[in-house]
Amino acid sequence: MTFKVRYSYLPQQFDDQAISEILEELRLFVPTGDFTLGKPVAEFERRFAELMGVKHAIGVGSGTDALKLPLKALGIGHGDEVITTANTFIATVGAINEIGARPVFVDCDDSFCMDVDQVEAAITPRTKAIMPVQFTGYMTDMRKLMPIAEKHGLPVVEDACQGILADIEGKRSGTWGIAGGFSLHPLKNLNVWADGGVVVTNDDAMNEKLRLLRNHGLKNRDEVAILGYNSRLDSVQAVVGNWLIGQTHDIADKRIANAEYYDRGLGEIPQIRIPPRPADCKRVYHLYIVFAEDRDALLQYCLDAGIEAKVHYPIPLYQQEGLKHLGYKAGDFPVTDRHAREIITFPADQHLTREQQDYVIDTVRRFYATR
Secondary structure, rough: OOOOEEEOHHHHHHHHHHHHHHHHHHHHHHHHHOOOHHHHHHHHHHHHHHOOOOOEEEEOHHHHHHHHHHHHOOOOOOOEEEEEOOOHHHHHHHHHHHHOEEEEEEOEEOOOOOOOHHHHHHHHOOEEEOOOOOOHHHHOOOHHHHHHHHOOOEEEEEEEOOOOOOOOOEEEEEOOOEEEEEEOOOOOOOOOOOOEEEEEEEEEHHHHHHHHHHHHOOOOOEEEOOOOOEEEEEEEEEEHHHHHHHHHHHHHHHHHHHHHHHHHHHOOOOEEEOOOOOOOOOOOOEEEEEEOOHHHHHHHHHHHEEEEOOOOOOOOOHHHHHHHHHHOOOOHHHHHHHHHEEEEEEEOOOOOOHHHHHHHHHHHHHHHHOO
């Protein structure tokens, strides 16, 4: 089916002109043979650190690794617990699981992020870290979370994979805890042509440990300091990242403008509820999500009308088959459950036209007018 309002914007982002420019950069790069932790990676790390206003940025193999490696660097492992949110993508839990730790969920609120008021009740003697998720481009209330973490002596590693350039009172997503992990997956706001990730930190010891962990624990070609992983940001992907990183602010601004336009139009429809939009929080809308009455029927109506709407996510993560061993049961996280029933995601990327957005708004209005 050809959608009038598609979800993936990659053919527009990487159009013929963009491809030509990137391939020219690659043509110049390939003869260097600098394929493993090459100069493009170092350049991308420098530019990413400047973008985020931090001392260190470490390129790794994926967004999942950008979460796993800081936990590993903190010495977290088997028998330990990491508190995170029940409403997230599986990669958050996958990163915790990979190091042998146990994810402990708390519910979300209508920002789609962790309900910080529930965190303290989830802390046990086995808790070794907290991993808030800056889900959809919103931010967890880090002003409330950080004092709780400090009170209990718990490091915070942010899952900021969807939150590049989001902030609270000007302090950016990923920069509140000891480390923050970002994804460069093709559908992220800053993306490359495959998997990739970045960890940011202001902690020198964390930076040194991460650089060892991502590259087999090698101090140099001949000396192994620790046992590590093979999780290096590919130099070829760094070339793509360097081509795009200068557009990151503009991408965020356009997504924010598109979200505001949707809010005005969809907000006039009584059956649609716009999530809270606190003025002191900058949201970057990796996902544009609203609450909708009769959501499943609306979703199908939109799909039939050529709008590639989605649901993030129709089955709560804690109820998935692969997580049954955690022992949670249906109803343990009622807000997450409600979101699974009520939320709908509309395309809101930087390449959408106003005509496409008007079509989405008019389609939603027509759906409820016929009910």
